[in-house]
């Protein structure tokens with residue numbers, strides 16, 4: 001079988017923010033710590049994690065659009081080429097596209113049609129943009145509307161349309177489905193799936209584990225700014241196949257598995273404990289968990305837990 005090329009490779013990504021506390025005292029907030037993941041051609045990888053776990057920051061790092069007070073370290077490569085901020089800018093919106101989480105990425109003063117077509121005026125682009133609108137159940141006249149005239153769900157569909165007008169090789173979709181009717185949400189995901197089947201690499205960022213399991217190939221679980229597990233979709237058929245205790249709580253929280261809500265919350269980046277970030281909630285904490293825990297291969301996936309596979313691994 002032909003080896004699939006790796007579209008996106010992220011190694012040991014950390015993102016921090018400089019913040020000023022009480023006057024001139026500067027403090028660094030480590031929002032993402034030691035994150036690694038790959039997306040191959042033809043593959044849809046879903047990143048799942050609760051609010052504040054660093055999902056959008058991951059997307060923004062790859063595209064070179066972190067906020068001004070943010071800096072990153074580590075290595076981000078696209079088809080084997082280590083990316084600089086300059087190169088990210090060149091690829092952005094063309095080969096690498098983002099479906100942003102926030103509607104503030106639309107220009108409030110520009111009608112949606114020209115935004116989708118990125119200013120292109122030729123007949124082919126117009127035809128394609130109308131096809132894209134139709135695909136997501138939007139009337140052709142939507143192209144004449146300004147962003148303030150759109151409902152939340154319409155806006156989300158416009159954001160998706162804007163990203164897929166080109167033929168990207170890497171699509172990063174940051175929460176593309178909230179606010180959408182389930183049928184449209186499924187249509188959106190099946191469209192991303194199609195893009196992957198045609199050879200693109202797709203990174204889907206979502207809270208919705210159930211939807212992710214329907215469309216993706218692999219699931220990467222985020223917790224407090226890092227990844228704790230990488231699993232195949234098929235691993236979610238049985239709780240015992242999952243590698244990290246946090247992933248198992250996500251499994252038990254699914255409607256089909258009892259809707260169990262785990263007590264406690266994910267620590268805020270500024271209060272992340274030393275060692276395993278999940279240790280304060282874990283029922284099986286050992287002394288070693290309070291030291292740095294590495295991310296390692298385990299049973300066809302990845303895990304950041306000393307307990308997976310028996311004692312310290």
Ligand SMILES: Nc1ncnc2c1ncn2[C@@H]1O[C@H](COP(=O)(O)OP(=O)(O)OP(=O)(O)O)[C@@H](O)[C@H]1O
Nearest residue numbers: 017029031050051052053054055056057058067269
């Ligand atoms: N400009 C910034 N300055 C300081 N901290 C920031 C900044 N932007 C994000 N953060 C912090 O980084 C962490 C991760 O944020 P991020 O937006 O990536 O979360 P997320 O997983 O996308 O959450 P959600 O699911 O709510 O979209 C949060 O704790 C957030 O407060």
Ligand SMILES: [Mg+2]
Nearest residue numbers: 055056057101
């Ligand atoms: Mg986000």
